[in-house]
Amino acid sequence: MDKKKVVAPLVCHGHSRPVVDLSYSPITPDGFFLISASKDSTPMLRNGETGDWIGTFEGHKGAVWSCCLDKHALRAASASADFSAKLWDALTGDVLHSFDHKHIVRACAFSEVPPALLLLKFLQDTNLLLTGGFEKILRIFDLNRSDAPPREIDSSPGSVRTVAWLHSDQTILSSSGDAGGLRLWDVRSGKVVQILETKFPVTSAEVSQDGRYITTADGSSVKFWDANHFGLVKSHDLPCKVESASLEPKFGNRFIAGGEDMWVHVFDFHTGEEIGCNKGHHGPVHCLRFSPGGESYASGSEDGTIRIWQLGPLGQIEDNSTANGSTTANANDGMSEVTQKIDELAVSETKKMEETQVDGVEQKVVDA
Secondary structure (H helix, E strand, C coil): CCCCCCCCCEEECCCCCCEEEEEECCCECCECEEEEEECCCCCEEEECCCCCEEEECCCCCCCEEEEEECCCCCEEEEEECCCEEEEEECCCCCEEEEEECCCCEEEEEECCCCHHHCCCHHHCCCCEEEEEECCCCEEEEEHHHCCCCCEEECCCCCCEEEEEEECCCCEEEEEECCCCCEEEEECCCCCEEEEECCCCCEEEEEECCCCCEEEEEECCEEEEEECCCCCEEEEEECCCCEEEEEECCCCCCEEEEEECCCCEEEEECCCCCEEEEECCCCCCEEEEEECCCCCEEEEEECCCCEEEEECCCCCCCCCCCCCCCCCCCCCCCCCCHHHHHHCCCCCCCCCCCCCCHHHHHHHHCCCC
């Protein structure tokens, strides 16, 4: 595969260990935000457009495998190897609640309210948190009653690798680190209603912004599924193992993929032709996500950095030579009062963590 023109990304330092998950907020009146999960135990919040560091969430005692922001970017959630998932106040950095589990928690996701229902006042707050991990159990926590026992769905064929919501929170998607396929669960019955078959375990699963497609990565393949009828729409085989993939949200005409070859590949959705290949990471790419407006995308790597790449016109990738390597970038310029409050989030300098017993457990299952 020919290597096309390389883009100089915005480089975001700060994590001391591999970055394993990234998640953007939707676009809010204050812009959009990016949260990252790392094996260094400290999720970080950034300005989604500039990559400027805003704050660090401190409290986990083991590697953090997954993270997400709610639709207003006011709350964050994280899943960790310390056998817990945490709910955070994104304005203050405080832990709102810690949800104990009996094993490593690998994935988390806030419920999504469909746009058509946002005018209903009682539905405007995200109220469910979904988690999954090495217990092979999906848990649904009611955030309005955080001390109440969660609902449990315990028929997963193996440890849970990814989770997501679909169909206005009526369906759950989950993949396993031990078996191929993406399972769709009916929330009301707790039963599997469909399995999207894959040859290898699904390492990345994303529901498109318009709800039309499910994007999965398994082995060296990126697949696109119809999110309503569950048929396979397209499948593209790549020359290396792929760990993550994401579909451009605005037009749906491009997708990105990354994995063990350390490159961030850009492809034409319709033809599968590679139209860009971006170099910069010094280790395998573990996670990729498009920004909510589709004008840029972020990648996280084994090298501990996050890189934000600008997306050029179809068939052309623009050269962006600006780089931001600061771990203490000022995020106040041009930002609203809400964002300034976020900037006051309690942080301390990134320090080398003492390896805990729990983190020792996750080291053994890093490739699970």
